[in-house]
Amino acid sequence: MITRTLFAGFGGQGVLLMGYVLSHGAMHKGLNVTYFPAYGAEMRGGTANCTVTLSEEKIASPVASNPDILVAMNFPSLLKFEPTVVKQGLVVLNSSLIEESPSRTDIDLLQVPTVELAREVGSERAGNMGHGGSSQGQGKVLRTQP
Amino acid sequence: MSAEVAYKQVFGWPDSLKKNPTHYCPGCGHSIVHRLVAECLDELGMREKTIGVPPVGCAVLAYNYFNFDMVEAPHGRALAVATGIKRVHPDKLVLTYQGDGDLAAIGTAETIHAANRGERITTIFINNAIYGMTGGQMAPTTVLGMNATTTPGGRDPRLHGNPIDISRMLAVSNGVVYVERCAVSSFKQIRKAKKAIKKAFQCQLDDLGFSIVELLSPCPTNWKMSPKAAWAWVNEEMVKTYPLGVIKDETGYEDKK
Amino acid sequence: MPSEKMLMRGSNVVGEAAVRAGCRYYFGYPITPQNELPEYLSARMLDVGGTFIQGESEVASINMVLGASAAGGRVMTSSSSPGISLKQEGISYMAGMELPAVIINMMRGGPGLGNISASAADYYQATRGGGHGDYRTPVLAPAGCQELAELTFVAFDMADKYRSPVMLLGDGLMGQVMEPVIFPDFIDLKDLPKKDWILNGCEGREPRAIFSMLLGQGELYHHNLDLQKKYDQITAEEQRWETKNTDDADIIVVAYGTAARIAESAMNDLRAEGLAIGLFRPITLWPFPSTAFRELAQNGRKVAVFELCLGQMVEDVVLSVGERAEIYFYGVPGGVIPTPAEVADFLRSVAKGDGEVGRRIDV
Numbered sequence: 213m214i215t216r217t218l219f220a221g222f223g224g225q226g227v228l229l230m231g232y233v234l235s236h237g238a239m240h241k242g243l244n245v246t247y248f249p250a251y252g253a254e255m256r257g258g259t260a261n262c263t264v265t266l267s268e269e270k271i272a273s274p275v276a277s278n279p280d281i282l283v284a285m286n287f288p289s290l291l292k293f294e295p296t297v298v299k300q301g302l303v304v305l306n307s308s309l310i311e312e313s314p315s316r317t318d319i320d321l322l323q324v325p326t327v328e329l330a331r332e333v334g335s336e337r338a339g340n341m342g343h344g345g346s347s348q349g350q351g352k353v354l355r356t357q358p
Numbered sequence: 359m360s361a362e363v364a365y366k367q368v369f370g371w372p373d374s375l376k377k378n379p380t381h382y383c384p385g386c387g388h389s390i391v392h393r394l395v396a397e398c399l400d401e402l403g404m405r406e407k408t409i410g411v412p413p414v415g416c417a418v419l420a421y422n423y424f425n426f427d428m429v430e431a432p433h434g435r436a437l438a439v440a441t442g443i444k445r446v447h448p449d450k451l452v453l454t455y456q457g458d459g460d461l462a463a464i465g466t467a468e469t470i471h472a473a474n475r476g477e478r479i480t481t482i483f484i485n486n487a488i489y490g491m492t493g494g495q496m497a498p499t500t501v502l503g504m505n506a507t508t509t510p511g512g513r514d515p516r517l518h519g520n521p522i523d524i525s526r527m528l529a530v531s532n533g534v535v536y537v538e539r540c541a542v543s544s545f546k547q548i549r550k551a552k553k554a555i556k557k558a559f560q561c562q563l564d565d566l567g568f569s570i571v572e573l574l575s576p577c578p579t580n581w582k583m584s585p586k587a588a589w590a591w592v593n594e595e596m597v598k599t600y601p602l603g604v605i606k607d608e609t610g611y612e613d614k615k
Numbered sequence: 616m617p618s619e620k621m622l623m624r625g626s627n628v629v630g631e632a633a634v635r636a637g638c639r640y641y642f643g644y645p646i647t648p649q650n651e652l653p654e655y656l657s658a659r660m661l662d663v664g665g666t667f668i669q670g671e672s673e674v675a676s677i678n679m680v681l682g683a684s685a686a687g688g689r690v691m692t693s694s695s696s697p698g699i700s701l702k703q704e705g706i707s708y709m710a711g712m713e714l715p716a717v718i719i720n721m722m723r724g725g726p727g728l729g730n731i732s733a734s735a736a737d738y739y740q741a742t743r744g745g746g747h748g749d750y751r752t753p754v755l756a757p758a759g760c761q762e763l764a765e766l767t768f769v770a771f772d773m774a775d776k777y778r779s780p781v782m783l784l785g786d787g788l789m790g791q792v793m794e795p796v797i798f799p800d801f802i803d804l805k806d807l808p809k810k811d812w813i814l815n816g817c818e819g820r821e822p823r824a825i826f827s828m829l830l831g832q833g834e835l836y837h838h839n840l841d842l843q844k845k846y847d848q849i850t851a852e853e854q855r856w857e858t859k860n861t862d863d864a865d866i867i868v869v870a871y872g873t874a875a876r877i878a879e880s881a882m883n884d885l886r887a888e889g890l891a892i893g894l895f896r897p898i899t900l901w902p903f904p905s906t907a908f909r910e911l912a913q914n915g916r917k918v919a920v921f922e923l924c925l926g927q928m929v930e931d932v933v934l935s936v937g938e939r940a941e942i943y944f945y946g947v948p949g950g951v952i953p954t955p956a957e958v959a960d961f962l963r964s965v966a967k968g969d970g971e972v973g974r975r976i977d978v
């Protein structure tokens with residue numbers, strides 16, 4: 213099984229770190245991993261995304277045609293990437309920032325109040341971690357691991 | 359036998375110079391400076407511990423004349439090449455030998471930055487105010503009013519810019535410990551030049567920083583002068599733009615009289 | 616001992632591999648998308664007592680490499696497309712002077728300043744010499760982090776073996792992608808090849824001179840013939856490539872580096888649809904693995920070339936197989952990264968022969 217997760221948001225939200233943490237964990241679980249970051253010339257304030265591919269088999273392309281999971285940290289990311297998600301894929305939304313809902317009905321949706329969750333654990337800056345965790349906690353990824 | 363013992367050799371062919379006839383024109387400053395460099399290295403006992411970088415310019419074939427290890431550099435890049443060598447062999451004496459076009463036009467960036475890094479390298483800078491090798495075009499150091507093949511009617515600052523005094527520019531850098539401008543256009547000046555070159559090498563051996571000796575050097579061929587007139591032109595005209603003397607000395611050496 | 620599995624980005628992988636391969640001298644000038652490499656090495660060289668200099672330009676950096684190589688150091692520089700253009704003069708000199716070094720090009724979109732995304736538009740420059748004069752540099756094209764590590768070792772050894780600059784050709788994406796890597800063990804510096812031609816002071820021997828200017832009657836002529844002999848030997852002995860699913864394939868995709876990985880994904884998807892696609896991935900771009908490819912591209916198979924540029928390697932494919940096979944090409948211009956789905960569309964089109972995606976090359 214191969215799972216491609218696209219993390220997207222604006223620079224400074226820790227989007228790249230979310231992907232990195234997932235990649236690292238998966239590597240230690242013995243999975244094959246590719247982590248492919250994409251960001252504009254400006255690291256802060258611009259858009260940022262990364263694609264993490266996890267598989268038990270060798271991974272060919274780090275570039276994915278369609279993600280199985282989209283983790284959208286802001287509205288522009290949802291708009292841009294929602295159409296690319298596979299059918300029956302999962303969209304995880306940062307509901308603290310995104311009031312809108314996806315228009316598609318052939319996907320699973322998980323809304324995570326990132327900021328509120330993070331505040332609960334004592335640091336708003338931990339929002340990305342909570343959010344990244346939710347995407348995988350849904351079971352779509354770690355399920356590949358017996 | 360005893361008669362021979364009574365003689366002491368006071369002059370000979372330096373070990374650091376190969377016994378090859380040079381290709382330099384009669385009256386050219388390059389051959390004089392070659393000789394001075396060789397004598398200094400001999401006196402310091404450094405011939406076998408020296409690696410040199412010749413320029414692209416009239417002295418491009420210097421490895422045929424100097425009797426120590428040498429590696430060619432692309433035009434202007436001698437100090438970058440020398441940096442690479444010195445970092446591999448910090449215990450060797452590394453020198454570059456460069457013309458004004460090489461050092462102060464195409465290689466300006468390499469020159470300034472190697473000097474500013476304080477590379478433990480010594481540069482022998484031949485300022486003949488002209489592009490010798492390519493046939494007498496304007497050099498960055500060509501003095502105002504001087505005729506070069508690309509400054510018809512003489513160098514005009516509005517048209518061709520001003521002569522550059524790179525030695526003084528280098529002197530402001532903290533990486534540079536010793537800068538002296540000499541000439542090889544009179545016996546007195548030649549002796550001074552030798553002292554300066556030796557001091558510059560010493561400065562490297564003592565790990566003080568970057569050192570450079572600029573030598574005003576006649577190019578009778580492209581100046582279209584006799585060797586004698588060329589010497590006179592250096593002494594009377596060229597020194598007005600490039601005054602001789604120590605420009606910077608932070609060596610702390612007491613000059614032995 | 617090989618390292619543990621480490622998650623690292625491509626640029627850093629090259630840096631770590633270089634240090635393990637015995638490289639102790641690095642000279643370079645910052646340019647995106649490979650800045651992580653000099654950043655990594657600036658710290659790593661401190662650990663191992665090596666030299667790192669951020670040069671004042673790519674021109675200066677390649678000439679520092681030239682000097683360090685002449686002095687006997689195992690030396691490397693890296694850059695991305697515009698910077699590699701600036702290094703060409705120095706590379707030409709080093710080819711002429713037969714000085715070994717490893718040069719990394721993490722290609723970005725061009726021409727000019729272009730953009731900082733991945734591209735493969737420097738294929739001509741890399742494989743045809745790049746600078747002036749009649750020379751070639753071996754070019755290695757890894758396709759992922761593990762291979763970046765392994766080919767960095769190969770590059771240093773090839774450089775020393777043939778006394779030639781060797782280029783490792785990656786791209787902006789490869790430099791950024793992270794994958795788990797297991798590094799080969801550190802080379803013992805004592806085991807590095809002995810060089811009897813270097814400049815280290817002429818104590819106890821005749822002075823040496825290393826130069827490329829050969830003015831004597833016939834000297835340059837013979838030097839070029841000698842270089843050519845070396846290039847012929849490299850061409851005969853160093854061709855590297857990888858094949859996948861080629862035995863039963865009706866269509867062979869030819870792609871290298873990042874493009875090969877995208878093509879491989881497309882191939883896997885299409886195999887599931889029942890299309891018999893195989894992959895031929897050149898690992899040396901010069902010498903191009905023509906011998907193996909010519910053999911493969913027989914028997915009525917179609918050849919489909921995919922590049923992250925508008926068609927450069929395809930010329931080597933044509934030179935290798937000529938009219939023996941139908942050749943199709945699909946390329947994406949510099950700085951845009953296509954998905955496997957786009958490449959799959961091309962391959963479907965090749966299978967049907969409808970010419971909808973890509974184009975047929977007229978040989």
Ligand SMILES: Cc1ncc(C[n+]2csc(CCOP(=O)(O)OP(=O)(O)O)c2C)c(N)n1
Binds near residue numbers: 417458489
């Ligand atoms: C890249 C490059 N550009 C131009 C040249 C041509 N060239 C050779 S020597 C030279 C000028 C040399 O003048 P200078 O450095 O003053 O040395 P001189 O001959 O006067 O001693 C030039 C322009 C070259 N060899 N390489």
Ligand code: SF4
Binds near residue numbers: 386579
């Ligand atoms: S052209 Fe000038 S610098 Fe060159 S060798 Fe002749 S006199 Fe010397």
Ligand SMILES: [Mg+2]
Binds near residue numbers: 459486488
């Ligand atoms: Mg000159």
